[in-house]
Amino acid sequence: MNSQDEIIYLDHAATTPVDPAVVEAMLPYFTEKWGNPSSIYSLGRDAGVALNAAREQVAGILGCSPSEVYFTSCGTESDNMAIRGVSLARRRQKGTRHIITSAIEHHAVLHTCESLAKYGDFDVTYVPVDQYGMVDPEAVRAAIRDDTAMISIMYANNEIGTIEPIREIAAIARERHIPFHTDAVQAGGSLPIKVDELGVDLLSLSAHKFYGPKGVGVLYMKRGVPFLPVQTGGGQERGKRAGTENVPYIVGLAKALTLAYEKAEAENARLAALRDRLIRDILASIPECQLTGHPTRRLPNSASFVFRYVEGESILLSLDMEGICASSGSACTSGSLDPSHVLLGIGLTHEVAHGSLRLTLGRSTTEESIDRVLAILPDIIKRLRAMSPLAPRALSQS
Amino acid sequence: MNSQDEIIYLDHAATTPVDPAVVEAMLPYFTEKWGNPSSIYSLGRDAGVALNAAREQVAGILGCSPSEVYFTSCGTESDNMAIRGVSLARRRQKGTRHIITSAIEHHAVLHTCESLAKYGDFDVTYVPVDQYGMVDPEAVRAAIRDDTAMISIMYANNEIGTIEPIREIAAIARERHIPFHTDAVQAGGSLPIKVDELGVDLLSLSAHKFYGPKGVGVLYMKRGVPFLPVQTGGGQERGKRAGTENVPYIVGLAKALTLAYEKAEAENARLAALRDRLIRDILASIPECQLTGHPTRRLPNSASFVFRYVEGESILLSLDMEGICASSGSACTSGSLDPSHVLLGIGLTHEVAHGSLRLTLGRSTTEESIDRVLAILPDIIKRLRAMSPLAPRALSQS
Numbered sequence: 001m002n003s004q005d006e007i008i009y010l011d012h013a014a015t016t017p018v019d020p021a022v023v024e025a026m027l028p029y030f031t032e033k034w035g036n037p038s039s040i041y042s043l044g045r046d047a048g049v050a051l052n053a054a055r056e057q058v059a060g061i062l063g064c065s066p067s068e069v070y071f072t073s074c075g076t077e078s079d080n081m082a083i084r085g086v087s088l089a090r091r092r093q094k095g096t097r098h099i100i101t102s103a104i105e106h107h108a109v110l111h112t113c114e115s116l117a118k119y120g121d122f123d124v125t126y127v128p129v130d131q132y133g134m135v136d137p138e139a140v141r142a143a144i145r146d147d148t149a150m151i152s153i154m155y156a157n158n159e160i161g162t163i164e165p166i167r168e169i170a171a172i173a174r175e176r177h178i179p180f181h182t183d184a185v186q187a188g189g190s191l192p193i194k195v196d197e198l199g200v201d202l203l204s205l206s207a208h209k210f211y212g213p214k215g216v217g218v219l220y221m222k223r224g225v226p227f228l229p230v231q232t233g234g235g236q237e238r239g240k241r242a243g244t245e246n247v248p249y250i251v252g253l254a255k256a257l258t259l260a261y262e263k264a265e266a267e268n269a270r271l272a273a274l275r276d277r278l279i280r281d282i283l284a285s286i287p288e289c290q291l292t293g294h295p296t297r298r299l300p301n302s303a304s305f306v307f308r309y310v311e312g313e314s315i316l317l318s319l320d321m322e323g324i325c326a327s328s329g330s331a332c333t334s335g336s337l338d339p340s341h342v343l344l345g346i347g348l349t350h351e352v353a354h355g356s357l358r359l360t361l362g363r364s365t366t367e368e369s370i371d372r373v374l375a376i377l378p379d380i381i382k383r384l385r386a387m388s389p390l391a392p393r394a395l396s397q398s
Numbered sequence: 399m400n401s402q403d404e405i406i407y408l409d410h411a412a413t414t415p416v417d418p419a420v421v422e423a424m425l426p427y428f429t430e431k432w433g434n435p436s437s438i439y440s441l442g443r444d445a446g447v448a449l450n451a452a453r454e455q456v457a458g459i460l461g462c463s464p465s466e467v468y469f470t471s472c473g474t475e476s477d478n479m480a481i482r483g484v485s486l487a488r489r490r491q492k493g494t495r496h497i498i499t500s501a502i503e504h505h506a507v508l509h510t511c512e513s514l515a516k517y518g519d520f521d522v523t524y525v526p527v528d529q530y531g532m533v534d535p536e537a538v539r540a541a542i543r544d545d546t547a548m549i550s551i552m553y554a555n556n557e558i559g560t561i562e563p564i565r566e567i568a569a570i571a572r573e574r575h576i577p578f579h580t581d582a583v584q585a586g587g588s589l590p591i592k593v594d595e596l597g598v599d600l601l602s603l604s605a606h607k608f609y610g611p612k613g614v615g616v617l618y619m620k621r622g623v624p625f626l627p628v629q630t631g632g633g634q635e636r637g638k639r640a641g642t643e644n645v646p647y648i649v650g651l652a653k654a655l656t657l658a659y660e661k662a663e664a665e666n667a668r669l670a671a672l673r674d675r676l677i678r679d680i681l682a683s684i685p686e687c688q689l690t691g692h693p694t695r696r697l698p699n700s701a702s703f704v705f706r707y708v709e710g711e712s713i714l715l716s717l718d719m720e721g722i723c724a725s726s727g728s729a730c731t732s733g734s735l736d737p738s739h740v741l742l743g744i745g746l747t748h749e750v751a752h753g754s755l756r757l758t759l760g761r762s763t764t765e766e767s768i769d770r771v772l773a774i775l776p777d778i779i780k781r782l783r784a785m786s787p788l789a790p791r792a793l794s795q796s
Contacts, residue, residue, distance in 0.1 A: 215643075228513075243471065
């Protein structure tokens with residue numbers, strides 16, 4: 001590895017470690033209060049009490065009724081449940097078969113829309129974004145048709161950190177009585193999340209993005225939104241999501257979300273300052289480099305770039321050898337050789353999009369972490385460019 | 399509570415406590431090796447290595463290739479994924495729109511078939527069962543049509559413990575080139591599970607039935623079975639089940655399944671002996687009582703009964719006051735006032751089906767647990783019957 005012993009983890013958008021306080025909150029539900037919450041005896045009721053308490057805690061943070069909180073197995077399931085469940089119910093109810101989303105959604109949204117188009121006879125409009133990855137609310141308005149079943153636009157982009165104007169889009173959807181879903185998986189734990197203030201009808205969260213475990217998520221669904229169950233079976237989650245409840249993780253999710261929002265204001269300010277220094281110094285010290293995503297309307301922990309004449313994967317491997325964990329975009333698609341649809345969506349060429357790097361900060365990130373990246377990255381880029389037949393000679397000698 | 403301090407848990411079919419060795423196996427993946435297995439740096443690769451090892455371990459137990467093992471969020475998801483994914487793919491490929499299942503499946507199978515019938519234009523044949531809950535393989539053969547898309551018959555029934563002749567049914571399905579799925583959620587951890595010996599194409603498991611955590615399952619799917627993804631998004635699980643992998647629980651599932659099959663032979667024999675005594679003595683000491691399910695072809699840990707002139711719920715509450723945890727059937731449907739579809743399926747009347755009691759044994763069950771139930775249950779039944787206007791006077795005085 002590197003000259004230092006400690007790993008510098010700058011991929012908090014991919015996943016986060018589970019907070020030890022969250023692990024502690026979960027542990028009793030494995031071996032002590034391990035009953036099935038549907039059982040009527042005391043052991044089951046104890047688990048049911050924990051489940052209810054977690055639901056109320058999450059509802060408190062979202063500012064909704066506990067009966068509007070549905071626990072799922074991950075953010076991807078929440079997105080699938082929202083889009084499949086609402087689109088199919090609306091089509092059945094109203095005959096509507098049109099979905100509006102953006103070109104830069106997470107694959108959990110995009111592939112679900114594509115699947116509904118391919119196998120479910122839906123029509124999908126992919127609203128484009130500007131060079132910063134911003135969706136124009138007026139473009140959403142213009143895309144609405146009489147047969148629009150639902151709209152799904154993400155709260156913040158996972159690759160480039162851009163925060164979308166979802167309040168404005170929600171207002172447009174409400175005017176037209178069209179259910180509006182937001183994938184808040186990347187925003188959850190840091191951005192404001194009161195569903196009434198956002199004006200959304202459905203909102204997806206995933207615990208492992210805010211120091212909870214991987215394998216549990218939330219779907220907020222406003223009372224009255226048309227919905228057909230996607231996962232059928234027992235009567236759990238008021239008949240809308242079958243399956244024995246994962247009590248330990250649900251307790252963990254509630255704890256993690258609570259801790260995240262207790263710390264959010266101070267932590268957002270701390271991370272934004274580190275992020276700003278990271279962005280400023282990288283842009284200043286590395287030629288032919290560009291920030292991706294919005295310069296100011298972006299997640300407080302997110303810095304993302306493209307470097308010309310280098311491959312993102314090569315940067316990652318070089319950083320890994322120095323003990324720095326980073327990503328070229330979404331972890332869900334790593335291994336794929338296609339350039340990111342998000343980077344193409346903001347208008348980058350295939351060639352430029354290949355040289356992407358995402359650094360996402362978190363609780364373990366310190367001034368020293370940033371110093372270390374700034375000390376190493378310019379040389380890595382220079383060395384990689386020196387090996388590239390495409391890079392102008394001046395870049396590897398600068 | 400009762401005169402004793404310790405709870406006697408006789409509802410292992412509803413759920414089991416997590417084995418402390420399983421908790422220990424999971425713990426490092428929360429706070430030490432917590433990377434996203436899709437990430438390419440060392441922290442992610444460590445998680446990926448654990449994921450692969452767990453997959454190989456499960457594949458070893460099932461006797462299949464690791465590439466045929468799909469991790470899901472629960473048994474219900476495995477059943478949904480199998481039935482929705484294969485039915486929809488087969489219809490697309492061959493135009494087939496007929497599903498065969500039994501009348502006594504778990505709701506994860508039944509409600510999924512019903513949902514496909516109601517919203518997906520499928521036709522479902524519910525093969526009846528005999529008085530013991532046995533499916534007749536010849537009835538399955540007779541139900542096959544030219545447009546049969548798939549067959550799903552459970553390995554062992556969760557309410558009455560009957561073990562179905564799935565090898566015979568699988569052979570019939572294979573002859574006709576129809577994919578065969580078995581819901582092995584209740585059988586997993588105790589009955590033989592080599593997929594080649596069973597001859598099944600798809601098989602569902604849920605960890606919390608064999609001392610693993612609630613919230614993780616397996617779907618075995620034979621290579622080449624037509625399948626359309628049900629949960630879409632990132633490329634996890636070879637593109638067939640999107641969502642960041644729940645590494646700790648997957649590691650835990652593999653560990654729990656391994657431990658269960660290491661112990662299965664001895665534990666099955668021990669539990670079957672206790673079960674037989676329980677059944678024999680209850681039938682001998684309580685009048686107007688009947689064993690439900692097959693007398694011999696039943697899960698080694700399962701004893702289930704109906705008592706005339708009493709409500710199952712009242713028995714459960716009385717047992718709970720004595721510190722005994724039991725069930726009237728499936729935990730997934732408790733709270734419902736409808737009698738069990740399984741008990742109606744074996745030909746019981748509504749009235750008789752209401753008086754059901756399921757006692758399912760497990761690792762914590764001892765001779766003393768059984769003694770205690772046998773000492774208490776006859777008096778409980780007698781007392782409840784004394785309060786029932788329907789019970790013949792002789793029964794409450796006997």
